[in-house]
Amino acid sequence: MVSSMSDQTSDTHVHPGYMHRKDDYLRRMKRIEGQVRGIERMISDETYCIDILTQVSAVTKALQAVSLGLLDEHLSHCVLDAARADSPDADAKLREASDAIARLVRS
């Protein structure tokens, strides 16, 4: 599969926009995973509802920050690059990004 993929994309392998900051995003997601496990422990320990709610809001904000970061890199690396290369993909990629923004705003 790796070889067929490298054949297929030999000269146009498209790295996702966040590639160069992949480790940073992984670290942030690991921290979020830890926070989620912390909330599980709070529920197991029958912590006061309001304190759990505070933690859930913190996780939501952290996820939102990850989304905004990924979106920003997608727009600057994938969408703008396609537009600069006069690729017909630019409009389709922007459409996808706009849909993702709408989901993000409504979630």
Place this chain on the structure above:
Amino acid sequence: MVSSMSDQTSDTHVHPGYMHRKDDYLRRMKRIEGQVRGIERMISDETYCIDILTQVSAVTKALQAVSLGLLDEHLSHCVLDAARADSPDADAKLREASDAIARLVRS
């Protein structure tokens, strides 16, 4: 009255409002933990940004549903019960709940 309350609470530990659905909340948080780990794998595998964003929005929605559930049970069990018992705590508990709602709406 303060002394009667300390008497009363000595043997009747106040359970948080979600107690009776504790297992359900734990299950939901476990599923969210699994989704978060799925996002980590997507980043490791350099999945397309937009697909990651879709997953992050799904986790955010799931967390929001947990928050709304916990808040609802807090209001009906802790706040209303305090008001029904004419406890002076009712106002303080409602204040806390209102602050949690504001954080939730703004997060």
Place this chain on the structure above:
Amino acid sequence: MVSSMSDQTSDTHVHPGYMHRKDDYLRRMKRIEGQVRGIERMISDETYCIDILTQVSAVTKALQAVSLGLLDEHLSHCVLDAARADSPDADAKLREASDAIARLVRS
């Protein structure tokens, strides 16, 4: 209509929770109305999109603050009062309030 209503609610006329701050809420809504008209003028004048978006976000935040204020007064005046009076309405009123919170969080 006024007389039939006063008959009906002769001894239990329920004022909405925000009654005592009615003028404050009206003033805030008037200001929001002015901001909305300002956005219309910006569109008429073909103002730069980003500047319009900034204004729309400001109006959204102002509306959110009005909602949180109304909700808070509803919970403390209508819901808690019903619970304190041991009224069977308390649960139904809380259900309505929870639904309103969910709409607010998701909007």
Place this chain on the structure above:
Amino acid sequence: MVSSMSDQTSDTHVHPGYMHRKDDYLRRMKRIEGQVRGIERMISDETYCIDILTQVSAVTKALQAVSLGLLDEHLSHCVLDAARADSPDADAKLREASDAIARLVRS
């Protein structure tokens, strides 16, 4: 190209991306203005809090839809066009748009 651009812009004012749908946006804002005035009337008439909250959520959603529309046209007309023209403005315009998205997600 720079000189032709300065020639070109001397008499061709740069239209914002929503220009071709300006009347549609004005109509939507007029409707929102009407809804805001409706909420003022509800407060004057001392309408039940929950019914007012429902209306405020409807206005918030309508404003959000206007924002998403304007943002989408800004991205496709201003940002992509700048990238296609290899204009150095493209990055700055995207930065502005990303900031607007963050405000929108957090509001």
